[in-house]
Amino acid sequence: MNRRDFLKGLASASYGIVGVSILSPLSALAAMGAKSNDEWLTTGSHFGAFKIKRKNGVISEVKPFDRDQYPSDMINGIKGLVYNPSRIRYPMVRLDFLLKGHKSDTTQRGDLRFVRVTWDKALTLFKESLDEIQTNYGPSGLHAGQTGWRATGQLHSSTSHMQRAVGMHGNFVKKVGDYSTGAGQTILPYILGSTEVYAQGTSWPLILENSKTIVLWSNDPYKNLQVGWNAETHEAYHYLAELKEKVKRGEIRVISIDPVVTKTQEYLGCEQIYVNPQTDVALMLGIAYEMVNENLHDKKFIDGYSLGFEQFLPYLLGANDGIKKTPEWASKISGVPVATIRELAKVMTAGRTQMLMGWCIQRQQHGEQPYWMAAVLATMVGQIGLPGGGISYGHHYSSIGVPSSGAAAPGAFPRNLDEGQNPVFDSKDFKGASSTIPVARWIDAILEPGKTIDANGSKVTYPNIKMMIFSGNNPWNHHQDRNRMKEAFQKLEAVVTVDINWTATCRFSDIVLPACTTFERNDIDVYGSYANRGLLAMQKMVEPLYESLSDFEIFTRFARVMGKEKEYTRGMNEQDWLKKLYDDCKSANDGKFKMPEFETFWQQGYVHFGEGKSWTRHSAFREDPEINPLGTPSGLIEIFSRKIDQYNYDDCLGHPAWLEKSERSHGGPGSDKHPIWMQSCHPDKRLHSQMCESKTFRETYTVKGREPVYLNPVDAKQRGITEGDVVRVFNDRGQLLAGAVISKKFPEGVIRIHEGAWYGPVGSDGKKEGGAEVGALCSYGDPNTLTQDIGSSKLAQACSAYTCLVDYEKYKGLNSTGKLPDVSSFNGPGEVLL
Ligand SMILES: Nc1nc2c(c(=O)[nH]1)N[C@H]1C(S)=C(S)[C@@H](COP(=O)(O)OP(=O)(O)OC[C@H]3O[C@@H](n4cnc5c(=O)[nH]c(N)nc54)[C@H](O)[C@@H]3O)O[C@H]1N2
Numbered sequence: 084m085n086r087r088d089f090l091k092g093l094a095s096a097s098y099g100i101v102g103v104s105i106l107s108p109l110s111a112l113a114a115m116g117a118k119s120n121d122e123w124l125t126t127g128s129h130f131g132a133f134k135i136k137r138k139n140g141v142i143s144e145v146k147p148f149d150r151d152q153y154p155s156d157m158i159n160g161i162k163g164l165v166y167n168p169s170r171i172r173y174p175m176v177r178l179d180f181l182l183k184g185h186k187s188d189t190t191q192r193g194d195l196r197f198v199r200v201t202w203d204k205a206l207t208l209f210k211e212s213l214d215e216i217q218t219n220y221g222p223s224g225l226h227a228g229q230t231g232w233r234a235t236g237q238l239h240s241s242t243s244h245m246q247r248a249v250g251m252h253g254n255f256v257k258k259v260g261d262y263s264t265g266a267g268q269t270i271l272p273y274i275l276g277s278t279e280v281y282a283q284g285t286s287w288p289l290i291l292e293n294s295k296t297i298v299l300w301s302n303d304p305y306k307n308l309q310v311g312w313n314a315e316t317h318e319a320y321h322y323l324a325e326l327k328e329k330v331k332r333g334e335i336r337v338i339s340i341d342p343v344v345t346k347t348q349e350y351l352g353c354e355q356i357y358v359n360p361q362t363d364v365a366l367m368l369g370i371a372y373e374m375v376n377e378n379l380h381d382k383k384f385i386d387g388y389s390l391g392f393e394q395f396l397p398y399l400l401g402a403n404d405g406i407k408k409t410p411e412w413a414s415k416i417s418g419v420p421v422a423t424i425r426e427l428a429k430v431m432t433a434g435r436t437q438m439l440m441g442w443c444i445q446r447q448q449h450g451e452q453p454y455w456m457a458a459v460l461a462t463m464v465g466q467i468g469l470p471g472g473g474i475s476y477g478h479h480y481s482s483i484g485v486p487s488s489g490a491a492a493p494g495a496f497p498r499n500l501d502e503g504q505n506p507v508f509d510s511k512d513f514k515g516a517s518s519t520i521p522v523a524r525w526i527d528a529i530l531e532p533g534k535t536i537d538a539n540g541s542k543v544t545y546p547n548i549k550m551m552i553f554s555g556n557n558p559w560n561h562h563q564d565r566n567r568m569k570e571a572f573q574k575l576e577a578v579v580t581v582d583i584n585w586t587a588t589c590r591f592s593d594i595v596l597p598a599c600t601t602f603e604r605n606d607i608d609v610y611g612s613y614a615n616r617g618l619l620a621m622q623k624m625v626e627p628l629y630e631s632l633s634d635f636e637i638f639t640r641f642a643r644v645m646g647k648e649k650e651y652t653r654g655m656n657e658q659d660w661l662k663k664l665y666d667d668c669k670s671a672n673d674g675k676f677k678m679p680e681f682e683t684f685w686q687q688g689y690v691h692f693g694e695g696k697s698w699t700r701h702s703a704f705r706e707d708p709e710i711n712p713l714g715t716p717s718g719l720i721e722i723f724s725r726k727i728d729q730y731n732y733d734d735c736l737g738h739p740a741w742l743e744k745s746e747r748s749h750g751g752p753g754s755d756k757h758p759i760w761m762q763s764c765h766p767d768k769r770l771h772s773q774m775c776e777s778k779t780f781r782e783t784y785t786v787k788g789r790e791p792v793y794l795n796p797v798d799a800k801q802r803g804i805t806e807g808d809v810v811r812v813f814n815d816r817g818q819l820l821a822g823a824v825i826s827k828k829f830p831e832g833v834i835r836i837h838e839g840a841w842y843g844p845v846g847s848d849g850k851k852e853g854g855a856e857v858g859a860l861c862s863y864g865d866p867n868t869l870t871q872d873i874g875s876s877k878l879a880q881a882c883s884a885y886t887c888l889v890d891y892e893k894y895k896g897l898n899s900t901g902k903l904p905d906v907s908s909f910n911g912p913g914e915v916l917l
């Protein structure tokens with residue numbers, strides 16, 4: 084039987100084959116007989132809290148929630164999140180997986196041949212796959228621990244649903260850490276006694292009142308505060324507006340240390356100090372040297388509150404390696420003029436100085452070092468624990484710095500099994516391998532099972548992963564080095580993805596299950612993120628489109644296949660759970676915050692907790708370090724860490740140090756071959772890959788339908804490139820196309836492509852089916868086609884996406900014909916079968 088005949092046979096059998104026509108989502112809705120009504124409802128998302136008007140069962144208008152005074156313009160993309168041509172319409176299974184199951188030809192993954200199946204069929208296949216993995220490999224064969232930025236909402240949190248349901252089937256490999264702050268959250272507990280990155284920080288009002296200087300180090304809060312972990316109400320923007328006024332009046336000096344001109348710098352009208360990418364530690368050492376040389380450092384604070392300055396000093400002064408970390412030395416590496424380094428030492432010690440660190444600087448090789456060295460600088464300045472002084476690692480994130488209301492937040496749908504519940508497959512035997520691996524090392528594990536690596540003072544042995552399950556995360560966005568991922572995925576027997584859209588992760592999966600968006604279900608969430616200003620009713624706007632289901636419903640049905648539905652839901656439906664989460668929160672706040680009955684709350688759409696009190700981070704420690712010690716081994720700030728020193732790592736010593744990178748621009752290793760540093764910062768107009776699917780909004784920034792690549796004018800001119808050209812960006816790991824935007828904000832030797840650009844590989848003939856090939860060209864501009872997949876160091880083993888060199892040229896077209904391939908990223912697999 085040839086393939087066509089076989090497919091015909093399949094078509095007449097139980098599961099139909101579809102030629103997916105791109106039917107407009109709006110007409111699909113009409114066909115589903117959506118309810119006719121016309122009202123404003125409340126809801127929220129990472130992008131903001133909103134009021135949404137639905138008309139005839141369709142979302143017609145979106146406006147900000149009354150308490151959001153600074154809405155993000157991403158509000159204009161919200162409608163397109165629901166009605167977009169990349170939505171998954173029904174469960175689908177990769178053709179060869181449907182035919183051969185775990186013996187399928189995995190080199191076909193990514194060739195976009197999918198078959199439509201019923202929910203029952205899909206969930207049964209899913210369960211059978213899990214049975215096979217648990218039987219053949221045990222729990223070390225399954226990784227279901229990868230997490231991500233699933234939609235907001237405490238009930239429908241997709242990661243919780245997937246992990247609880249899969250956990251009822253059997254045990255699996257999990258992760259430790261995250262991509263955001265992997266290096267930072269691992270090193271800082273040794274130095275400052277807590278991860279710091281997700282801790283509430285000194286309140287903005289105290290910073291505005293007390294700081295004389297604010298140093299924004301690798302930090303772009305004006306861009307990054309647009310989204311929040313919960314339903315965001317953007318209160319931090321009020322303080323940024325005040326800061327702008329103070330900068331204008333000369334009351335606060337703000338210095339942005341960044342290779343590029345950031346959105347924040349432009350908004351505040353503040354100063355920039357350009358630094359060569361990845362060289363901040365050298366710059367910091369130069370500043371520290373100057374402080375010591377000029378006797379500017381606070382010896383009393385160092386003595387009373389820290390440990391190990393005397394072990395660090397010989398390194399700084401060059402006693403052990405013969406290199407004095409002078410401003411001259413630092414200037415050569417960092418590109419910052421000697422006079423500027425000297426001035427920084429003076430300015431930072433002259434008056435109250437608040438250091439505000441961004442996170443990007445630690446998503447690079449040796450990303451632990453700048454965080455450690457910045458803490459040392461702050462210690463030398465001596466203002467940790469004072470209002471408007473010291474160091475923060477989070478003021479660009481989720482309203483950190485906006486005083487918290489102090490109310491209890493609602494609980495969430497449980498991620499773990501209830502007490503006494505046991506999985507169907509109960510084995511906890513990981514066959515000598517680790518049950519938890521560093522988050523960004525999973526591709527390494529798939530490629531080299533059994534290998535033992537160092538990680539944070541212990542050894543990790545990679546499990547033999549044969550199956551992956553993803554829900555609420557998009558690893559074909561978030562992980563580095565697509566071509567290496569392709570090789571790894573060929574070693575997997577089964578991949579299951581639950582998502583709203585046909586992301587690249589779905590394309591490289593075997594079973595694809597459609598979840599509905601937040602706007603198609605009821606939920607509850609905090610608004611104001613860290614400010615925790617109140618509770619928001621996230622009211623269902625429209626019925627789930629096509630055959631999509633809520634994550635709750637998907638995994639309830641999956642539990643039913645296992646005969647565990649009641650165990651899973653505890654016998655409660657969506658409405659019961661919402662009421663329970665609300666009522667529990669109400670009891671926790673009893674006597675402190677007034678909350679109405681659930682029904683009233685739901686009708687009015689929110690309950691407001693009110694304003695919070697200002698607060699200074701580390702003030703208790705400063706008041707009395709003996710009574711309020713830090714969580715470090717000594718209870719003090721550890722400039723030298725005996726614990727880390729004893730690990731004996733060559734890439735993370737007992738004190739912070741300048742370590743050369745495997746790839747570095749501006750004269751560093753690899754720059755003779757690929758001279759350009761690519762930064763893949765967080766997007767101004769998306770949340771990672773979320774909202775890239777929102778078509779009309781995407782078209783407000785794309786260039787020739789492609790993701791923008793921001794280029795320096797001199798570099799672009801040298802390469803014969805003008806604004807609007809399609810550019811091929813490449814290195815030895817991969818190649819992509821993107822649209823040229825030329826701007827002086829980007830210095831020579833630096834380009835930017837925002838992460839989250841949907842991966843859209845095409846074969847050498849430009850066809851999307853060829854995207855399965857290793858080395859395929861990305862037609863849209865996903866920067867992770869080019870990034871390096873290495874651990875930050877033996878300590879954190881974290882994501883190092885910013886250690887990445889590339890070059891670029893004007894694109895000559897497919898086989899130099901001048902013909903541009905179509906962008907293959909969107910619209911799903913399209914014509915699924917012949
Ligand atoms: N090169 C480079 N790479 C990076 C970074 C970088 O700076 N540079 N940053 C890293 C960082 S800090 C992060 S946090 C990660 C982000 O990586 P991810 O968190 O994986 O990225 P998202 O695009 O937010 O993926 C969320 C996915 O969940 C889906 N989703 C949304 N709501 C729901 C739902 O209700 N149910 C289900 N089932 N699915 C849903 C979305 O459609 C989307 O596909 O990327 C990392 N990768």
Ligand SMILES: Nc1nc2c(c(=O)[nH]1)N[C@H]1C(S)=C(S)[C@@H](COP(=O)(O)OP(=O)(O)OC[C@H]3O[C@@H](n4cnc5c(=O)[nH]c(N)nc54)[C@H](O)[C@@H]3O)O[C@H]1N2
Pocket residue numbers: 262263264300301302303306307308309310340341342343345358359360361362363441442443444479480762763764765766767768769770771885
């Ligand atoms: N709009 C929007 N906001 C977001 C997100 C989003 O996707 N979109 N994602 C959220 C998430 S999950 C995270 S983790 C945070 C990310 O927060 P961050 O990681 O702090 O954000 P980025 O914008 O990637 O980088 C901040 C700045 O670091 C600079 N930088 C990069 N490398 C270096 C370096 O070597 N030295 C110096 N000095 N500067 C450097 C960049 O030029 C950029 O201006 O943002 C959150 N906020």
Ligand SMILES: [Mo]
Pocket residue numbers: 262263264
């Ligand atoms: Mo992140």
